[in-house]
Amino acid sequence: MNQHTQESLNARPDPEKIRQAAALIREGKLVAFPTETVYGLGANALDAGAVQKIFRLKGRPATSPLIVHVGSREAADALAKNWRDDAEQLARRFWPGPLTLVLPKRELIPDVVTAALPTVGLRVPANAFALALLAEAGVPIAAPSANRFTELSPTTAAHVRRSLGDAVDFILDGGPTRVGIESTVLSLATPVPVLLRPGMISVEQIEAVIGKIEIAGAPAEGAHPSPGMHAQHYRPKTLLLLVKDADLPTWGRGAYLFMNRSAVARHRIGESIEMPSEADQYATTLYDTLHRLDEGGFDWIAVEQPPETPEWAGILDRLRRASQ
Numbered sequence: 154m155n156q157h158t159q160e161s162l163n164a165r166p167d168p169e170k171i172r173q174a175a176a177l178i179r180e181g182k183l184v185a186f187p188t189e190t191v192y193g194l195g196a197n198a199l200d201a202g203a204v205q206k207i208f209r210l211k212g213r214p215a216t217s218p219l220i221v222h223v224g225s226r227e228a229a230d231a232l233a234k235n236w237r238d239d240a241e242q243l244a245r246r247f248w249p250g251p252l253t254l255v256l257p258k259r260e261l262i263p264d265v266v267t268a269a270l271p272t273v274g275l276r277v278p279a280n281a282f283a284l285a286l287l288a289e290a291g292v293p294i295a296a297p298s299a300n301r302f303t304e305l306s307p308t309t310a311a312h313v314r315r316s317l318g319d320a321v322d323f324i325l326d327g328g329p330t331r332v333g334i335e336s337t338v339l340s341l342a343t344p345v346p347v348l349l350r351p352g353m354i355s356v357e358q359i360e361a362v363i364g365k366i367e368i369a370g371a372p373a374e375g376a377h378p379s380p381g382m383h384a385q386h387y388r389p390k391t392l393l394l395l396v397k398d399a400d401l402p403t404w405g406r407g408a409y410l411f412m413n414r415s416a417v418a419r420h421r422i423g424e425s426i427e428m429p430s431e432a433d434q435y436a437t438t439l440y441d442t443l444h445r446l447d448e449g450g451f452d453w454i455a456v457e458q459p460p461e462t463p464e465w466a467g468i469l470d471r472l473r474r475a476s477q
């Protein structure tokens with residue numbers, strides 16, 4: 154068992170709420186639920202009609218494939234056509250956890266789930282609420298982040314309520330999510346694995362298990378390595394700027410998220426927030442901080458650019474997209 158599981162086991166889901174949520178999933182309804190990364194908007198992955206509702210509610214293009222959540226390695230194996238050795242090794246090392254593996258899909262997964270791609274993204278989430286829901290529902294659950302398309306992902310039930318409101322049939326509240334940014338997405342559909350989306354499980358950690366992988370071109374360079382990897386994604390409504398050396402706008406009223414305290418004193422800022430200097434803790438608080446500032450009527454949010462080291466890659470990716 155890895156660290157993600159141990160921590161999430163401390164939370165205790167209410168069995169009655171889990172039964173209610175699972176019954177709705179089986180009836181083809183939509184349930185928002187916590188994972189260790191962000192809240193997901195879930196539907197029975199084997200029910201094309203139910204999955205269709207996710208796309209409608211989010212305003213998500215049909216070309217953007219969904220991740221399918223399962224309760225175990227065996228359940229993932231049952232949905233993938235070619236459960237390779239590297240999939241097995243990665244699943245043993247990182248599941249339950251924030252790593253999505255893209256593999257050739259079996260026919261039983263409807264095309265709407267995968268945007269008609271022959272592959273499917275699979276992961277076992279390290280969250281007690283998500284695992285209890287999957288066990289009780291007895292079906293795989295397709296779920297994108299529980300926000301409207303291009304918006305910032307939700308890390309609390311309140312964020313979900315604000316974005317989707319009554320349009321979702323049930324919101325399973327499991328408290329704030331622990332990891333805080335979306336899972337690392339790795340394609341195992343090619344001979345050499347390809348990183349499609351960086352996250353808190355780093356390239357280094359993956360390569361330590363399966364050896365050298367390839368990195369898909371950055372969206373900022375105009376390449377779309379997979380459908381749904383849009384550059385403009387994960388965005389607050391307020392203008393977000395990624396800055397170096399406290400190079401802040403001289404107009405309007407802004408908020409500044411910094412790690413290096415020395416730069417702040419030189420400027421008059423609407424609000425300045427010291428962010429954690431550890432990547433894990435930074436990721437945990439980032440979206441909640443941005444959600445809150447987004448409601449604050451600021452003209453801009455400036456974020457000090459984090460270090461360009463492997464453990465910050467996922468965070469930097471989200472901040473770059475948010476600042477497009």
Ligand code: TXA
Pocket residue numbers: 188190191192193194217218219220251253255267270272273274296297298299334335336337338349350379380381382
């Ligand atoms: O942490 C997460 O991954 C969260 C929680 C809810 O699990 N989910 C999430 O889903 O972030 P979403 O839909 O917002 O992002 C899914 C990402 C997209 O970038 C999509 O392109 C990629 O996964 N993806 C899913 N299936 C794929 C496939 N078959 N081939 C390539 N990329 C795929």
Ligand code: MG
Pocket residue numbers: 297298306
């Ligand atoms: Mg999303």
